[in-house]
Amino acid sequence: MKSRIKDTYLPLKAEIVEIMDMTSDIKLFKVKPYRQFLYKPGEFIMLSLWGKGEIPISITSTYGFHKYIELCIRRVGFITSALHLLKPPAKIGIRGPFGNTFPVEKAKGKDVFFFAGGLGIVPLRPLIHNVMNEKSKFKRITLICGSRNPGEILFKDDIDLWQKKGLNIIFGVRKGLQLLIHNIEKKDNSSQRKVGIETGHLNTSKISFKNAYSFICGPPVMIIETMKSLSMMGMNEESIFTSLEAHMKCGVGKCGHCYIDGKYICTDGPIFSYAELKKHRPSY
Ligand SMILES: Cc1cc2nc3c(=O)[nH]c(=O)nc-3n(C[C@H](O)[C@H](O)[C@H](O)COP(=O)(O)OP(=O)(O)OC[C@H]3O[C@@H](n4cnc5c(N)ncnc54)[C@H](O)[C@@H]3O)c2cc1C
Ligand code: FES
Numbered sequence: 001m002k003s004r005i006k007d008t009y010l011p012l013k014a015e016i017v018e019i020m021d022m023t024s025d026i027k028l029f030k031v032k033p034y035r036q037f038l039y040k041p042g043e044f045i046m047l048s049l050w051g052k053g054e055i056p057i058s059i060t061s062t063y064g065f066h067k068y069i070e071l072c073i074r075r076v077g078f079i080t081s082a083l084h085l086l087k088p089p090a091k092i093g094i095r096g097p098f099g100n101t102f103p104v105e106k107a108k109g110k111d112v113f114f115f116a117g118g119l120g121i122v123p124l125r126p127l128i129h130n131v132m133n134e135k136s137k138f139k140r141i142t143l144i145c146g147s148r149n150p151g152e153i154l155f156k157d158d159i160d161l162w163q164k165k166g167l168n169i170i171f172g173v174r175k176g177l178q179l180l181i182h183n184i185e186k187k188d189n190s191s192q193r194k195v196g197i198e199t200g201h202l203n204t205s206k207i208s209f210k211n212a213y214s215f216i217c218g219p220p221v222m223i224i225e226t227m228k229s230l231s232m233m234g235m236n237e238e239s240i241f242t243s244l245e246a247h248m249k250c251g252v253g254k255c256g257h258c259y260i261d262g263k264y265i266c267t268d269g270p271i272f273s274y275a276e277l278k279k280h281r282p283s284y
Contacts, residue, residue, distance in 0.1 A: 011093025041127035043097035107213035117218020144176030240274035
C-alpha cells in the first residue's frame with residue numbers, strides 16, 4: 001500500500017513542552033513538532049525516544065483546537081517508563097500519523113454511544129470533541145465511561161464541558177450496559193413498543209438501537225463484552241466500532257508484527273467494525 005505520508009520511516013523531530021500527571025501511572029505529554037503535523041481522530045503516531053526505541057501512541061488532542069499534540073501515556077514497560085522520567089523540554093521523534101479514522105460521518109442523524117474503559121478515552125477524546133462541536137448533526141450522544149476506580153477517570157474537565165453542551169454521561173461501563181439492556185427489556189414489555197430509559201441520565205428520550213452507532217475503546221475484555229451486548233440489543237454490527245491494539249514496529253504494513261487474522265492493525269485499522277472483526281474471527 002502506498003503511504004500518504006511523505007517521510008514514512010523518518011521521524012519528525014518534536015519537543016515535549018509540558019508533562020502533566022493524570023494518575024499514578026499515566027501522564028499527559030504536550031508535544032510541539034518542528035513542522036506542521038496534521039492528524040484526525042483515531043490516528044496514532046510512532047513515538048521514538050533516542051537510545052530506547054519506538055512505540056505506537058494514539059493522538060488524544062484535536063487538530064486545530066489544541067495548541068500542541070497531546071499524548072496520554074501509561075507506564076507499562078521499557079520505553080513508557082523512560083518517557084515518564086523525562087522533563088520538559090525534551091526531544092522525541094514522531095512518525096505518522098498512521099492508521100484509519102473513526103467513520104463518524106455515518107453516524108450523523110443517529111444516536112451515538114461512546115464506551116471508554118480506562119485509557120480507552122484517549123483515542124475517543126478528539127472524536128467526542130468533534131461530535132459535541134457538531135451536536136445538532138447527531139441525535140442523542142452518550143458517553144459511558146469506566147475506570148478501575150473513580151479517581152482514575154481521565155479528562156474530567158473535558159467530560160464536564162461536554163456534559164454542559166448536552167452529552168449524557170454514565171459512569172461505569174457495566175452499569176451503562178445494564179441500563180441499556182434494561183431499556184431493551186422495557187421496550188419488549190411495552191405494548192406501545194416505546195423505547196425509553198428510566199434514569200436521570202437518559203430520561204425518556206427514544207433510542208433506536210438498530211439505527212444507533214457506537215465507538216468503543218478500552219481493555220480487550222471490555223471491548224468484546226460491550227460489542228457482544230450491543231449486538232444482542234439489536235445494534236447493527238456494522239455500526240459498532242472499536243480501536244484495537246497490537247505490538248507494532250513499523251506502523252506502515254511492512255514488518256508484519258501487527259498482523260492478526262488476515263489484517264494489519266496498523267494499516268487496515270486500528271479502527272474496525274464488529275462485523276469486520278467477526279468476519280476474520282467468528283468466535284468474537
Ligand atoms: C495503535 C496503538 C495506540 C496506542 N495508544 C496508546 C496510548 O495512547 N497510550 C498508551 O499508554 N499506550 C498506547 N498504546 C500501547 C503502547 O504502545 C504500549 O503500552 C507500549 O508500546 C509499551 O511499550 P514499553 O516499551 O513501555 O513496554 P514493553 O517493555 O515493550 O512491554 C511492557 C509490557 O506491556 C506489554 N505490551 C507492550 N505493548 C503492548 C501493546 N501494544 N498491547 C498490549 N500489551 C503490550 C508487553 O507484552 C509487556 O508485558 C497503543 C498501542 C497501539 C497499537
Ligand atoms: S506494525 Fe509493521 S506491519 Fe503493522
